[in-house]
Amino acid sequence: xxxxxxxxxxxxxxxQAQGIVDTVPDPMLVLDQALCVQGASRSFFETFKVDRFExxxxxxxxxxxxxxxxxxxxxxxxxxxxxxxxxIDYKVEQNFxxxxxxxxxxxxRTLYHPDNSSHSLLLSIVDAxxxxxxxxxxxxLFDELRHRMKNLLAxxxxxxxxxxxxxxxxxxxxxxxxxRFGALAEAQDLAFSGExxxxxxxxxxxxLAPYGDAERIVIECGxxxxxxxxxxxxxxxxxxxxxxxxxxxxxxSQQGGQVRITCDADDANNRLRIQWVESGGPPVKxxxxxxxGTRLIESTITYSLGGQVKLDYAQSGLQAEIVIPxxxxxxxx
Amino acid sequence: xxxxxxIVEDEFPIALDLQTxxxxxxxxxxxxxxxxxSALRLLEDELPSVALLDVNLGSELVAPxxxxxxxxxxxxxxxxxxxxxxxxxxxxxxxxxxxxKPVSEWRLLAALAQAMEL
Numbered sequence: 001x002x003x004x005x006x007x008x009x010x011x012x013x014x015x016q017a018q019g020i021v022d023t024v025p026d027p028m029l030v031l032d033q034a035l036c037v038q039g040a041s042r043s044f045f046e047t048f049k050v051d052r053f054e055x056x057x058x059x060x061x062x063x064x065x066x067x068x069x070x071x072x073x074x075x076x077x078x079x080x081x082x083x084x085x086x087x088i089d090y091k092v093e094q095n096f097x098x099x100x101x102x103x104x105x106x107x108x109r110t111l112y113h114p115d116n117s118s119h120s121l122l123l124s125i126v127d128a129x130x131x132x133x134x135x136x137x138x139x140x141l142f143d144e145l146r147h148r149m150k151n152l153l154a155x156x157x158x159x160x161x162x163x164x165x166x167x168x169x170x171x172x173x174x175x176x177x178x179x180r181f182g183a184l185a186e187a188q189d190l191a192f193s194g195e196x197x198x199x200x201x202x203x204x205x206x207x208l209a210p211y212g213d214a215e216r217i218v219i220e221c222g223x224x225x226x227x228x229x230x231x232x233x234x235x236x237x238x239x240x241x242x243x244x245x246x247x248x249x250x251x252x253s254q255q256g257g258q259v260r261i262t263c264d265a266d267d268a269n270n271r272l273r274i275q276w277v278e279s280g281g282p283p284v285k286x287x288x289x290x291x292x293g294t295r296l297i298e299s300t301i302t303y304s305l306g307g308q309v310k311l312d313y314a315q316s317g318l319q320a321e322i323v324i325p326x327x328x329x330x331x332x333x
Numbered sequence: 334x335x336x337x338x339x340i341v342e343d344e345f346p347i348a349l350d351l352q353t354x355x356x357x358x359x360x361x362x363x364x365x366x367x368x369x370x371s372a373l374r375l376l377e378d379e380l381p382s383v384a385l386l387d388v389n390l391g392s393e394l395v396a397p398x399x400x401x402x403x404x405x406x407x408x409x410x411x412x413x414x415x416x417x418x419x420x421x422x423x424x425x426x427x428x429x430x431x432x433x434k435p436v437s438e439w440r441l442l443a444a445l446a447q448a449m450e451l
Contacts, residue, residue, distance in 0.1 A: 143415065143416070143420075143421075146414065146416075147389070147414040147415055148414075149414075150414030150433075150434045150435065151344070151347075151414050151434060153434070153435045154344075154346075154347045154350070154414070154434045154435035154436065155344060155346045155347060156435075157350065157435040158346035158347055158349060158350035159346055161350055161353065162346070162349060162350070162353075228391075228392075230344075230391060234344075234345075237346075295349075296345070296346070299345040299349075300345050300346075303345040303348070303365075303367050304343060304344050304345045304367065304391075306367070306368070
């Protein structure tokens with residue numbers, strides 16, 4: 001039953017108020033002119049863990065060791081109510097000794113008795129603590145998602161900006177960019193999939209999937225390392241650069257070539273080591289100048305992830321060793 | 334005199350983008366720095382005309398650098414994906430112009446100009 005309906009009913013007839021008050025699902029009090037409790041709904045006793053005996057006939061502000069003696073509520077009842085006939089969803093926050101900090105929505109309505117000049121007050125109290133907490137949690141989550149999305153766009157923007165154009169056809173630029181963009185998308189997908197425990201292996205598998213089968217690409221990961229979503233997307237870009245280079249110039253550019261990726265975390269899970277070893281490809285020599293791809297590999301590991309990377313252009317094939325700090329060890333400095 | 338900007342941003346591609354943009358407009362970039370510690374070290378050597386801060390640096394927030402800049406009266410803007418950076422990065426960021434993310438050229442230059450006028 002709505003408070004409005006109850007109000008009309010109580011005004012129009014002299015039915016037993018208590019029975020009606022008990023049908024109201026929210027905690028509710030009927031107060032007299034002196035703000036003493038005349039009646040209370042069953043859910044008032046249940047919600048605030050008090051019994052009828054210690055409630056009925058007592059002044060509101062003395063109930064439960066004065067837990068209702070809330071300055072906002074006093075102001076509402078002393079000043080606002082006499083001037084207006086109804087107050088709806090007035091928010092008060094209060095520490096209740098047995099319940100902790102609660103956010104309450106108060107709705108109050110003055111009830112004039114037709115036969116004499118006295119009046120009563122209906123006061124309903126909705127505990128909205130949980131609702132406000134959920135709203136706040138949702139806001140936080142929404143902010144976080146938006147933050148990640150914008151960050152992702154910013155990284156994509158930068159990659160579009162810095163992917164080489166000099167001496168490249170539009171098609172070559174597009175393919176280079178889309179390769180990096182695809183790696184970003186794969187990593188992002190994994191970061192949100194909740195597979196964090198097998199993240200490094202899963203990430204390597206996803207990024208390397210377009211470049212060959214399990215015979216050409218061997219991925220061996222020891223102890224699973226839990227990675228943050230930021231680390232996953234950074235590592236995704238790095239693995240993609242290594243893979244696309246191997247496909248263009250290295251072991252994956254010819255028959256019989258192989259890439260072996262091993263990763264392991266140290267016992268304390270503070271450090272993740274990834275080794276990338278190419279073999280069976282054409283003879284390798286160090287590039288004459290540092291490309292954006294190489295910068296992306298080196299700076300993502302050292303700058304973004306605070307780790308170390310060693311690129312060894314060995315004759316037999318490129319070898320890369322990557323070490324990044326994990327968890328509380330990241331970022332170092 | 335050439336204007337200088339300290340960039341604090343933990344993601345390499347984004348830091349590179351900001352740096353490239355500012356350098357194309359005649360700025361000299363100090364950093365970029367990925368962590369509070371490295372940004373604070375850079376501040377000991379040289380105070381920039383203005384600083385551009387990311388709010389969330391991986392596992393830490395940029396508040397210590399913002400406080401150090403305030404103490405040295407160096408103006409700063411933020412480049413954050415958060416609508417209200419101070420809600421995450423602390424009150425020290427309140428009132429700083431936000432260039433947003435992803436950053437656009439005019440927004441970035443406008444935010445730095447605004448920071449320097451404040």
